[in-house]
Amino acid sequence: MDRSVGQHNDQEQIEADAAKWVIRLGGEPLSARERAEFDRWRAQSPAHARAFAFASATWSDLAELRHDPGALARDVAPAGRWPRRAPAGGGRAWLRAGIVSLALALGLVPVAGLTAFWYGDPMVMLAADYRTGPGERRNISLPDGSTMELSSASAATLHFSASERRVELLQGAAYFTAAPLGTGETRPFVVAGADGTATALGTQFLVDRSSDAVVVTVAEHEVRVALAGTDNDARSVVLSPGQSVRYTSGAGLDAVREADVEQASAWRRGRIVFDQVPLSDVVAELNRYRRGRIVITDAALADRKVSGVFETADLDRALETIARELHARTASVPPLVTLLY
Incomplete structure (x- = not known):
């Protein structure tokens, strides 16, 4: 056999294995044996590590379809059928959109298995102690007696130590009921997310982490929110019941706002509530609760406001209602992408 052919086949196998691991990370958490197997595979050579990094980044690019549909939005057939050929000059955007069929192209999973896809960063899955899939909620009892209710498509990891009870919210949303400080518990209860922390000064609060x-x-009671690495009063705030604050990595803390706690926690009752919310934000929220991606192809449409109460168990109907109210249309590539235009 020609040596170059053999090397080409070896590289194809490495890339196929990398794709398998990315898909596997979208399923149930890895067992200790599987984690060890994955670590050994990735450490075999720089080519293995590069292939996994590329497959992970490509997979994560699927999330961009919500904001930048690119060639997919331009070239989807009027009847909503998947185009059979890449358009001339489609370039990287088309290739990124086309990666949704990666598993089929490599023969890794049957068509029915596509509904198990998780569109996000596989490295989050490696780090998570607890997670939920789209449309799933989970109640978790923590070692100190606190509870954490994870919303749909959420992930968290624990860092309990002798000095603090720390939960890191990696993605999604969670409702916390913190076991209070007392004779038997002197460690603060802290929830970290991005570049900030929320420290319980009472019991119940929500943390919602988007991209x-x-x-x-x-x-209930109070929570101190602070930007990471500082106790400066200008970079922290104490929230009372019915208040919320938003922070970002680049801009820091926003102003404290009055909050509708029932609306913010509606997901705990299987509902999503919107009150004059831009469609782009509505779609981002709906994408947490369903398989596949909803993509808005028109910037003006993305800015339109939406109000309503929707059941998380019937989001297809919710999307139909929203499209009808906004006089928009949809085109689907089940179970991967639904275009809203």
Whole structure:
């Protein structure tokens, strides 16, 4: 056999294995044996590490379809059928959109298995102690007696020590009921997210982490929200019940706002509530609760405001209602992408 052919086949196998690991990380958490197997595979050679990094980044690019549909938005057939050929000059945007069929192209999973896809960073899955899939909620009892209720498509990890009870929210949203300080518990209860922390001065509060911001909302007692690495009063705030604050990595703390706690925690009752919310934010929230991606193809449409109460168990109907109210249309590539235009 020609040596170059053999090397090409070896590289193809490494890339196929990398894709398998990325897809596997979207399923149930790895067992200790599987984690060790994955670590050994990735450490075999620089080519293995590069292939996994590329597959992970490509997979994560799927999330960009919500904001930048690129060639997919321009070239989807009027009847909503997947185009059979890449358009001339489609370039990287088309290739990124086309990666949704990666598993099929490599023969890794059957068509039915596509509904198990998780569109996000596989490295989050490696770090998570607890997580939920789209449309799933989970109640978790923590070692100190506190509870954490994870919303849909959320992930968290624990860092309990002798000095503090720290939970890091890696993505999504969670409702915390912190076991109070007392004779048997002197460690503060802290929830970290991005570049900030929320320290319980009472019991119940919510933390919602999106791709670019974190929002903390207090249901009972008080919570101190601070930017990481400082106790400066200008970079921290104490929230009372019915208040919320938003912070971002670049801009810091926003102003404290009055919050509707029932609306913010509606997901705990299987509902999503919107009150004059831009469609772009509505779609970002709906994408947490369903398989596949909703993509808005028109900037003006993305700015339109939406109000309503929707059941998380029937988001197809919610999308139909929203499209009808906004006089928009949809085109689907089940179960991967739904265009809203």
